[in-house]
Amino acid sequence: MRADVFRLIAGITLALWLVLPLVPLAIWSFAHGWRFPDILPRDWSLKAWAYAFSPTSGVVGSLGLTLFIAAATTVLAALVGVPAGRALGLHAFRGKAIVTLVLLAPAIVPGIAVALGLHGVFLRLGLTGTVSGVILAHLIPVIPYMTLIMASVFSSFDTTYEDQARSLGARPHQVFIHVTLPAILPGLMIGALFAFLVSWSQYLLTLSIGGGRVQTLPLTLFTFASSGRNDVTGAIAMIYILPGLLVLLLTARHLTGRNAALTPRVAP
Amino acid sequence: MLRSLAAFLLLSTAAVADTADGEALKGLTWDQVVEQARGGTVNWFMWGGADNINQYVSDHIGGILKRDHGITLNRIGVADAVEVVNIVLSEKEAGVTDAGTVDLIWINGENFRSMKQADLAFCGYTDLLPNNLLVNWDNPAISNDFGVPVDGCEVPWNTVQFAFAHDSAVLPEPPRSMADLLDWIKANPGQFTYPAPPDFTGSVFVRHVFYHAAGGADALLGPFDQARFDDAAAKTWAILNEIEPFLWREGQTYPNTIVQMNELFANGEVAFTFNYDPAQFGLAVQAGIYPESTRSFGLTDGTIGNTNYTLIPFNSPNKAAAMVVQNLLLSGEAQLEKAKPEVWGASPAIEISRTAADVQAGFAAIEGHASVVSAEELAKAALPELQADWLTAIEAGWKANVGN
Amino acid sequence: MTLTKRTRIILLLAPALVLLGGLFFSALGLGLLRSLRYMPSIGLSEPDLAAYIAVLSSPGFLASLGLSLWIAGASTLISVMIALGAALLLRQTFPGRQFIAFLFQLNLTIPHIVGAIGILYLFSQSGAFARLAFAGGLIGRPGDFPALVHDPFAIGIILQYVWKEVPFIGLILLANMQAIGEDHESTARSLGATRWQAFVHVLLPMLMPGLVAASALVFAFAFGAYEIPLILGASAPEALPVLAYRSYTDVDLAARPEAMAMAMIIALLGGAMVLVYARFTRPAGRGRNAR
Structure with missing residues (x-):
C-alpha cells in the first residue's frame, strides 16, 4: 500500500514536471501584462494571438515554411535512408562498422561544429540564404536517424516474401509497393517522425545557413523572446509545439504497444 | 551529385529585376531609377522585436510600395543588426559581389563603422533621392554616425x-x-x-x-x-x-x-x-x-x-528598389505616420519645417504618449x-x- | 553472386554516403583547413597552429570549455538518475501510467528552444516559482529568490536539459527493460536477493550498455547545443558553442580561424562520443533511438 502511494506521488510529480514549463508560456499568450507578484495576469487579451495570426507577423508563413522544410527533409532522407538502411539491416559486408560510424557521426557531432564550415561551403555554392540550402543542411543530422532506424526495421524483415512475389512475376516496383513497403511502413513512420522532429527543432543550422532569409518558427520565436514580448513569444511557442503533437498523435499507433522500431535494441 | 541537386533546387529562387550595378544607377535620373525599381523585391533586415514597428514597416510602408511602385517589401526580423553585417561580410569574403541576400539594413554606430571600414556599403547616391532635401545634412548629429562621417553611405531614418x-x-x-x-x-x-x-x-x-x-x-x-x-x-x-x-x-x-x-x-x-x-x-x-x-x-x-539610418549593402541586387524604399521612408508623410504614438512614436530624422503644410500641421497635432518624455524636452x-x-x-x- | 551482391550493397549505400560525405565531411574538412589558417584565396597558404594556440591559451576559452563540460556532465548524470527512477516507476502498473508514458513521448516532440523559454519563465527571479514563493511569504521581493537562470552555475541550462532528456533516456531504458523482462530479477529474488540487490547486481548491469550509449548522445548534445545557453546562460563565461558562434560572427575576420578551431575541438569531443556510442551498441542492423 505504501509503495502504491509512493508510486502515485512520484508519478504525479513526474507528470507535473513534464508539463510545467509549458504552463507559463500558455498563460503568457493570453496575458496583457503579467507583473510580479501576480500569480495570474490581471488583464487577459487575445492580441498576442491576433498578432501571431496577422499577415504582418509572418508567423503563419513561417509555420508553412517550417513544415515544408521538415517535410522535404523527411522525404529526401527517406529516399536515401531506406536503401542504406536495407543494406545495413539485411547484409553483412566488409567495412560495415566503418560505414555505420560514418552514418552515425553526423547525428551525434554537435551542429555548431558543422555549421561554421558548412556556411563556407554553401557560400561558394550560392546556397546560403536559400530554402534549398537549409533543407540540405538539415539532412546532415536527419539522414543518420532515418538510416539507422530503417536498418533496425530491415534487420527483422523477411526477404522471402519479396522472392515469392518476384517468382510470381511481379516487377521490382510492384514488389516494393505491394510487399516491401507495407512491411516496413510502421518503422518508416517512426523514422519519418524523428526525421521530421529533428528538422522541425533546428535552430543553429537554419540561422547560419539561412542567414535570416529563411525564417523558420524557431527564429521568429527567438526574435520575440529576445525582445521581451513574452505574450507574443507564448503564442508562437504554442503554435510551434502543435504540429509535433499532431504528428505524435498520428503515429501514436506505431509508437505504443511494444514500441516497435522505437525500441533501441542495444542489449541482447 | 550535390551540385546537380543544388542546381535543381535553386531553380525556384531565380531573381527578377537586377539592379546590382550601383555605379550605373548613379548616372540615371530619379524617374529612371523608379522605373528600374518597378517589380523589384527589397529584403530589409531589421531588428524585429517590436510588433508596432513591424506593422508600420510591413503594412504601412509595404502597402504604399506595392500600390505605388509595384515593389515587394520583405521585412526580415533579426535579433541584432550585427548578424546582418556578418552576412554581408561573409558574402564579400566568398566573392559574392552582385547577388547578395541583403538589400537594406536598419543600422548605426559600430555596425556602420564596420560596414564602412570593410567597404560593404553602397555610397554616394543619396543626392539622387528627392526627399534627401528634407534632411539637414549641416547638422553634425545627422552627417556623423557615432562620429563616423556618413559620406552618403546611409540615409537617416529616426533621431533618438x-x-x-x-x-x-x-x-x-x-x-x-x-x-x-x-x-x-x-x-x-x-x-x-x-x-x-x-x-x-x-x-x-x-x-x-x-x-x-x-x-x-x-x-x-x-x-x-x-x-x-x-x-x-x-x-x-x-x-x-x-x-x-x-x-x-x-x-x-x-x-x-x-x-x-x-x-x-x-x-x-x-x-x-x-x-x-x-x-x-x-x-x-x-x-x-x-x-x-x-x-x-x-x-x-x-x-x-544619436541618429539611426538605413543602408544599402554594396552587393544588393535590388539597389533601385531599395533606394525607392529609402526615399519613401524619408517622406514627410511616412515620418509623420511613425511619429504618432499609437504607431511608434519615433522622432523624425527630417526638418519638419521643410515639409508640406499639412504634414507640419500633422506633426503639430501629435500628442505624445504620457509615458514618453517629449523630444523637445530632452533636446x-x-x-x-x-x-x-x-x-x-x-x-x-x-x-x-x-x-x- | 558475391560481386553482384557487393555492387548492390554499394548502390544501396551510395546516395546516403555521398550526401553525408558531401555535406558533413566537406564542412568538417573546410572547418579544419580554416582552423589551420589555410585560406589560399586570401594569401594564407602555409597551414599553422596559431589559432589553436591562441584558443587554448585564452582564459576565456578555457572558462567556456569548463562551463560546457560542467553543463554536459551534470545534465547527463542527473538525467540518467531521474530517468532510471522514472523507467523503474513506469515499468510498474499504477493509475495514470499510460498518461505519463504519453507525456514522455509528447516531450520528445517539443523543441528545445520552447523548453528553454518555459524554464526561463518558471525559474527567473520574478518567474512563476518566485511569485508562488512571494505569495507563500517565503520571499519579500524578487531579489530574495535564488538566482536559477542566467546564473554562474548554469542551473537553468541544466534544468532544461534534465527536463528534455529524462523522457529521452527514460524511453530507451523502458524499452530495454521490456526486452530484458523480469525473469532474471525474479531468479535473483528467489535466491534471496533483496529488491535493491536484484536491481544493482542484475538489472543495472544489463541496462548498462544502453545507458552508456544514451548518455553519450545526451552528453554530446548538451555540450554542443547553442540556443539553450544563449537563452538561459549568464553573461560570462559563455558556453563554448555560444563563444564559438560569436567569434565566427565577429566583424573582425581575424577571429574566424579561432572560431573554427573551437568548432574542431567541439567536433573532436563529439567524435569521442560517437565512438563511445558505437562501442556500447551493436553494430548496424540494430535500431537506434532519436531525440
Whole structure:
C-alpha cells in the first residue's frame, strides 16, 4: 500500500514536471501584462494571438515554411535512408562498422561544429540564404536517424516474401509497393517522425545557413523572446509545439504497444 | 551529385529585376531609377522585436510600395543588426559581389563603422533621392554616425535621445542629474543596475557616467586621445566600483541585455530602466508590459542623442528598389505616420519645417504618449555621441575594471 | 553472386554516403583547413597552429570549455538518475501510467528552444516559482529568490536539459527493460536477493550498455547545443558553442580561424562520443533511438 502511494506521488510529480514549463508560456499568450507578484495576469487579451495570426507577423508563413522544410527533409532522407538502411539491416559486408560510424557521426557531432564550415561551403555554392540550402543542411543530422532506424526495421524483415512475389512475376516496383513497403511502413513512420522532429527543432543550422532569409518558427520565436514580448513569444511557442503533437498523435499507433522500431535494441 | 541537386533546387529562387550595378544607377535620373525599381523585391533586415514597428514597416510602408511602385517589401526580423553585417561580410569574403541576400539594413554606430571600414556599403547616391532635401545634412548629429562621417553611405531614418523611465506610482520624484542619481543608488541598495557592456544600451549608460566623470563631453569630442581617456576612465571606474555593492544582486552580476533589465523594471525588481529610444517606453506600456504610471525623463546635465539610418549593402541586387524604399521612408508623410504614438512614436530624422503644410500641421497635432518624455524636452540638454574608437575603449575598460 | 551482391550493397549505400560525405565531411574538412589558417584565396597558404594556440591559451576559452563540460556532465548524470527512477516507476502498473508514458513521448516532440523559454519563465527571479514563493511569504521581493537562470552555475541550462532528456533516456531504458523482462530479477529474488540487490547486481548491469550509449548522445548534445545557453546562460563565461558562434560572427575576420578551431575541438569531443556510442551498441542492423 505504501509503495502504491509512493508510486502515485512520484508519478504525479513526474507528470507535473513534464508539463510545467509549458504552463507559463500558455498563460503568457493570453496575458496583457503579467507583473510580479501576480500569480495570474490581471488583464487577459487575445492580441498576442491576433498578432501571431496577422499577415504582418509572418508567423503563419513561417509555420508553412517550417513544415515544408521538415517535410522535404523527411522525404529526401527517406529516399536515401531506406536503401542504406536495407543494406545495413539485411547484409553483412566488409567495412560495415566503418560505414555505420560514418552514418552515425553526423547525428551525434554537435551542429555548431558543422555549421561554421558548412556556411563556407554553401557560400561558394550560392546556397546560403536559400530554402534549398537549409533543407540540405538539415539532412546532415536527419539522414543518420532515418538510416539507422530503417536498418533496425530491415534487420527483422523477411526477404522471402519479396522472392515469392518476384517468382510470381511481379516487377521490382510492384514488389516494393505491394510487399516491401507495407512491411516496413510502421518503422518508416517512426523514422519519418524523428526525421521530421529533428528538422522541425533546428535552430543553429537554419540561422547560419539561412542567414535570416529563411525564417523558420524557431527564429521568429527567438526574435520575440529576445525582445521581451513574452505574450507574443507564448503564442508562437504554442503554435510551434502543435504540429509535433499532431504528428505524435498520428503515429501514436506505431509508437505504443511494444514500441516497435522505437525500441533501441542495444542489449541482447 | 550535390551540385546537380543544388542546381535543381535553386531553380525556384531565380531573381527578377537586377539592379546590382550601383555605379550605373548613379548616372540615371530619379524617374529612371523608379522605373528600374518597378517589380523589384527589397529584403530589409531589421531588428524585429517590436510588433508596432513591424506593422508600420510591413503594412504601412509595404502597402504604399506595392500600390505605388509595384515593389515587394520583405521585412526580415533579426535579433541584432550585427548578424546582418556578418552576412554581408561573409558574402564579400566568398566573392559574392552582385547577388547578395541583403538589400537594406536598419543600422548605426559600430555596425556602420564596420560596414564602412570593410567597404560593404553602397555610397554616394543619396543626392539622387528627392526627399534627401528634407534632411539637414549641416547638422553634425545627422552627417556623423557615432562620429563616423556618413559620406552618403546611409540615409537617416529616426533621431533618438537617451532617457530614463521610472514608475511614478512607486517613485514620484526621481533624481534628475547624474550626481543625484549616483547618490540615490547608494541610498537605495539593490534597486538599480545597468546591462553589461557591450550591450548597446548598457554601454551608453556607462558613457553618461564617463561624461560626468570627465566634467562634460567637450573634452572628449574628436579622435581618440589616450591621455584624456586614461584620466576620465580612472574616475569612471572608481565611480562605478563605488556604486557596485549597491546595485541589483550586489553588483555581482549584471543583466546581459537591455531586455533582461526591462524585465527587472517591469517586475519592480529595479526602479529604473532606460533606453536610447524613449518611444519604447510608450510601446511597452501599450503592450501591458510596464505599468500605466510609467514616466520618463532626461538628466539636467544632458543625455546622449544619436541618429539611426538605413543602408544599402554594396552587393544588393535590388539597389533601385531599395533606394525607392529609402526615399519613401524619408517622406514627410511616412515620418509623420511613425511619429504618432499609437504607431511608434519615433522622432523624425527630417526638418519638419521643410515639409508640406499639412504634414507640419500633422506633426503639430501629435500628442505624445504620457509615458514618453517629449523630444523637445530632452533636446533642452542634449549630449553628442563619442567617436566609435572611444566606445570600444570604454567597453573594454569596463570589462577589465568593473565587470570582472 | 558475391560481386553482384557487393555492387548492390554499394548502390544501396551510395546516395546516403555521398550526401553525408558531401555535406558533413566537406564542412568538417573546410572547418579544419580554416582552423589551420589555410585560406589560399586570401594569401594564407602555409597551414599553422596559431589559432589553436591562441584558443587554448585564452582564459576565456578555457572558462567556456569548463562551463560546457560542467553543463554536459551534470545534465547527463542527473538525467540518467531521474530517468532510471522514472523507467523503474513506469515499468510498474499504477493509475495514470499510460498518461505519463504519453507525456514522455509528447516531450520528445517539443523543441528545445520552447523548453528553454518555459524554464526561463518558471525559474527567473520574478518567474512563476518566485511569485508562488512571494505569495507563500517565503520571499519579500524578487531579489530574495535564488538566482536559477542566467546564473554562474548554469542551473537553468541544466534544468532544461534534465527536463528534455529524462523522457529521452527514460524511453530507451523502458524499452530495454521490456526486452530484458523480469525473469532474471525474479531468479535473483528467489535466491534471496533483496529488491535493491536484484536491481544493482542484475538489472543495472544489463541496462548498462544502453545507458552508456544514451548518455553519450545526451552528453554530446548538451555540450554542443547553442540556443539553450544563449537563452538561459549568464553573461560570462559563455558556453563554448555560444563563444564559438560569436567569434565566427565577429566583424573582425581575424577571429574566424579561432572560431573554427573551437568548432574542431567541439567536433573532436563529439567524435569521442560517437565512438563511445558505437562501442556500447551493436553494430548496424540494430535500431537506434532519436531525440
